[in-house]
Amino acid sequence: MAGSIYNWVDERVGLTEAIAFARHKRVPAHAQSFWYYWGGISLFLFLVQIFTGILLLVYYRPGAEAFESVRQITYVMHFGWLIRSAHSWSANLFIFSVIVHMFSVYFMKAYRRPREIGWLTGIALLFLGALFGFSGYLLPMDELSYFATKVGLQIPASLPLLGPFTATILRGGPDVSEFTVQRFFALHVVILPLLFLPLLGLHLWLVQKHGNALPPSELAKPEPTRKSIPFFPNFFQKDLAMWLISLNVLALLASVFPWDLGKQADALSPAPAGIHPEWYFMAPFHMLKILGNWLPGASGEVVGILLFTVGLILWVFIPLYDAQNKIGHRGRIAHYFGIFAVTALILTTALGYWGIR
């Protein structure tokens, strides 16, 4: 019975070829193999986001009723608090694992030929992930999300020329209001997924096409001495184990530390004490603040944004100027740039939190 069903499906979609392909695929095994799991962990957390997001969509109402509907989800609907908490925690874990994934790719030099597009789509996915975070943060329309969005939209507003116009369009008016929630909602559940999913498809397909990249230390070894394991089932089982660990960590965090819902946003009440951006925006915010303080005058902020942008462009286009597969001068500069970036991110995040202590 099972055999004849398998044959029926196999004849039509080619299961045997797919399995043969998966058998053929191998994953390098070496001292840095641990970092290969982080793309898979990110993918798992993204799937959790889709799943819990759809569940929240069942009761969430954007616009003027946004806060009331989130209050209902959190306090009235059975286990609504857990689903909302899982969505928020998984969003944060997703950003974290994507950042780990990005730095591991960077230091293993996995962006080099022919994987440049894998790197660029990955960066685009991280950028979209940050936009997911920023737009999703407003949706409960409590005090924190209201002021965070107000402050966050000051960044495009402070840019010259089109800045104020862009901020007003994003905001849907001169101030954050129910119109902002409505359009952020459309952004969060329609526009961003429409951009994210095809990019993710391309990213995953490129991983299949090129396989896992070897770090320079492995490339230096002669080919016969390099070790590898079959993707299916060996690496796949380990991947699943990592997914299971991620699920357990998420379940623990979501249930033991349920996500808070603050007071309803009110333009007339003062900003709550100790308000700060989400941790993954802390570093860029604080870098801008430091650069703005260093540089004299009102132009300081604009120059800060420009300097920051130059750093970002250097980071994004690393595959174009560190393309050589040898351990050369440029390769070492890229390595030091990476160490500088990690140090700057950790330091400014710590300084940011120190400042609001």
Next chain:
Amino acid sequence: MSDLLIDNSKLVETDSTPTRRAFVAAAAAAGLCYAGALAYPIYRYLASPAEMAADQVAVTEVTLKGANAMPAGAALMFKFGSSPAMLIHGADDSWVAFSAVCTHLGCTVQFEPQMNRIHCACHGGVYDPHTGRNVSGPPPRPLKAYKVAVAADSVVVSRA
């Protein structure tokens, strides 16, 4: 797969070595626990409105303030628990109340005083406005009737 088989053949079965069958059973049990732990909150979450409506079904009486002043030949729509209902003050000064849910496919019916009937626009079902009896069209049963008591400043509708 061949790697795994070779590994297995090296294992020596002793009393403390779990068999493949025991391992699969344990893994399946753990999987079922996970599935249950995920499915139960999700089911309860999705079923929340149904549970709240079930609480409302327990309603046995509704007081309609000021409805006693309604003129003869008029009708008032109201909610009895979670489902729509109608109070009719007949031209002959009679008071009746029915469930406003058509017994055919559940549309909300309406009172048409000029035609002296209760009509369902979905499939043309017609009920008698005095008794709730299904007169013509597809409805299989009469509308559910409620007890009506007119007080000094309200009308009290209760389960018959």
